[in-house]
Structure formats: structure tokens, C-alpha cells
Amino acid sequence: MTSHSLTLDRVSYRLADGRPLFSDLSFSFEPVATGLVGANGAGKSVLARLLAGKLSPDDGRVHRSGQVFLLPTPGYPPRGTVGELAGVGAELAALARIEAGSIDEADFACVGDHWDLRERLQQQWQAMQLPADLDPAQPASRLSGGQAMQVALSGAWASGADWLILDEPSNHLDARHRHQLYVQLQQWQGGLLAISHDRGLLAQMAQIVELDAHGLHRYGGPWQHYADTRAAEREAAAAQLEHARAQHRQQQRSAREQNERQQQRQARGNREAREAN
Incomplete structure (x- = not known):
């Protein structure tokens, strides 16, 4: 597999009230299982969105090598459809429009090479032993906390992304589903960045990176x-x-x-x- 990286180059970001959250932040994330820790309010979730391209820095640049899939903090009960929970709602909608006769270039660009997206999702759901009648169009609120996390992760696997960024993925999970999450993440082949307070999850990581007021600090080992x-x-x-x-x-x-x-x-x-x- 090609080695991918996520690099912050002198990144600064200010909150809506003008207060600086990051200033001149430079760091390179290696494509290994990495746990991101830090005090509440340090800016871990904002950093995740910056790395995934969901936010733009006020200064500096974020360099991404490969496709990044961001799984934000799961709410419960989850909103939207099962497909939206999997993070591929837009792609599924575009695919449906194309099948209905759309020739809009935006729809084709949205689908990209993922013409078999539905099939890959179903394969993932079957492997995760989710209900056989699970449909991307049904409300996600019908799912349990463990099922919701499995569906959310299935979108990452089906996307073929090179990087997976998780924000507190074990929230709302009982012990059995947390263990199931750990096992699934061990099978992920790309770069992984997990923001978590869950020591069981952090014990699965190859390294820990800490975010504090002085920047990012790498610690080898779990x-x-x-x-x-x-x-x-x-x-x-x-x-x-x-x-x-x-x-x-x-x-x-x-x-x-x-x-x-x-x-x-x-x-x-x-x-x-x-x-x-």
C-alpha cells in the first residue's frame, strides 16, 4: 500500500470570537494507528475537521496524501438515513439520480468510481452481522447504539479511503460493542487517527499524540x-x-x-x- 500522510504546515485557526485555538501548528501524522488525546477544549475535534478538509485554517496549509474519511462524534439516536449515517448519503443520492436518467456532471463527479457502493455497503453489513433487511434509505434512529457505530464504520470501509479519522467512536457503546469496534479497527489497512478518552481503544493504537496549548507531541507506543x-x-x-x-x-x-x-x-x-x- 502507498504510504499516505497528513501534514500541518504552520496552521493557525481562530474561534468565532477571535480567540486563537491553534497558532503556527506544524506536524506530520504517520499512516499508522494513532490515538489523539488532550484536555477538553484543546481543539481535538476542530483539528480532525481541519485534517479532513471540513474546515479551512486561517493561516497555513493542510497537506493530504490520499482520501480522508471523517467519522464525527456519534450522536444518539442518530439522525437522517442509514446511508447518511454511513457518510455516503450524497453519493447514494447521486447514484439514484443517475439511475433515474440524470446526466448532471455534478452527480457523476459525486459518485466517482463508486458505482458498486450499494453492493460494498451490503457486504460490509453482512460481515458485521447487521440485519439482512437493512436499507440505506431507512431512518437511522431505528438502530441501536452499537448498530449505528457499525453502520458509520461501514461507510469508511466501503469508501476505500486512505485515512480514517474517528472522533470519540466508542461513545454510546456497551462493553460488547466496544470490543467489536476494537476488532474492526485492527482490520483497517490505511492511516488511522482516533480521538478518544477510551483507554481500551487507545491501548490498540501504535502511538499516541497529545494536543496541548504548546502544540502536538508524539509518544511512541500505545x-x-x-x-x-x-x-x-x-x-x-x-x-x-x-x-x-x-x-x-x-x-x-x-x-x-x-x-x-x-x-x-x-x-x-x-x-x-x-x-x-
Whole structure:
């Protein structure tokens, strides 16, 4: 498989009120299973949309090598149709119009090379053991949380994308369906970026990337490696801080002792001057 990458080149993005969310952000995501972590409000979901081309940066550029499929945070109950939940609602609609006689170039451009999209979706649903009568046109609200996630993932598989970006994919899933999600993602052959707080999911990742106010930081290895490394960093930072505080206390103590010695010398000088007089 061709190696694909997602690269941020000095990207800046400002919120609607003008506050900067990212400034001069540069980073390259490797085509391996990557977990993206960070505090709430750090901008992980915005970053996912920037990488997928759903948002444009205020400054800088996002370079995409290959097709990117973004699966946003799943709501429950899901809205729209099953096809829309799979992320291919527009393609299915365009395909239906072409079959009905449309010669609009926009419809053909939308379908692209995915003329067998319905068949690929059905194959995915069968492999996932979803109901045999599942139809792309039916309301997605009829699906359970686990079924909704499976349908959403099936669109990524059927799209033939080179990159899959997931935003909190295990939300609304019970333990059984979370495990099923982990197994499915292990079969994904392209680049994978998963935004998640789910440690079970993050344990499946080849590396962890953290987003904070200073930018993006890569940590080799899955969640436990990241957690151990961060704990060691915090311990080292605490030791460094304590060392700095100890030095500061020593400097204050030295300055105080020096001042006391100076005052003693001055007092002794004054006393000797009085005695001389």
C-alpha cells in the first residue's frame, strides 16, 4: 500500500470570537494507528475537521496524501438515513439520480468510481452481522447504539479511503460493542487517527499524540507507554521545580546571611568608632 500522510504546515485557526485555538501548528501524522488525546477544549475535534478538509485554517496549509474519511462524534439516536449515517448519503443520492436518467456532471463527479457502493455497503453489513433487511434509505434512529457505530464504520470501509479519522467512536457503546469496534479497527489497512478518552481503544493504537496549548507531541507506543512517559515527565518536572525552589531558598538564605554579616560589620565599625572617640 502507498504510504499516505497528513501534514500541518504552520496552521493557525481562530474561534468565532477571535480567540486563537491553534497558532503556527506544524506536524506530520504517520499512516499508522494513532490515538489523539488532550484536555477538553484543546481543539481535538476542530483539528480532525481541519485534517479532513471540513474546515479551512486561517493561516497555513493542510497537506493530504490520499482520501480522508471523517467519522464525527456519534450522536444518539442518530439522525437522517442509514446511508447518511454511513457518510455516503450524497453519493447514494447521486447514484439514484443517475439511475433515474440524470446526466448532471455534478452527480457523476459525486459518485466517482463508486458505482458498486450499494453492493460494498451490503457486504460490509453482512460481515458485521447487521440485519439482512437493512436499507440505506431507512431512518437511522431505528438502530441501536452499537448498530449505528457499525453502520458509520461501514461507510469508511466501503469508501476505500486512505485515512480514517474517528472522533470519540466508542461513545454510546456497551462493553460488547466496544470490543467489536476494537476488532474492526485492527482490520483497517490505511492511516488511522482516533480521538478518544477510551483507554481500551487507545491501548490498540501504535502511538499516541497529545494536543496541548504548546502544540502536538508524539509518544511512541500505545496508551500505557504514553501514560508511563507522561508520569515520568511529570515526576522529572516536579523534581526540577523542587530543585529550582531549593536553589531559590538557598539564594535567599545566602543573601540574608550576607546581609546579616554586613550589618554586623557595620555595627562593629560603628562601635569601634564610638570607643575611639
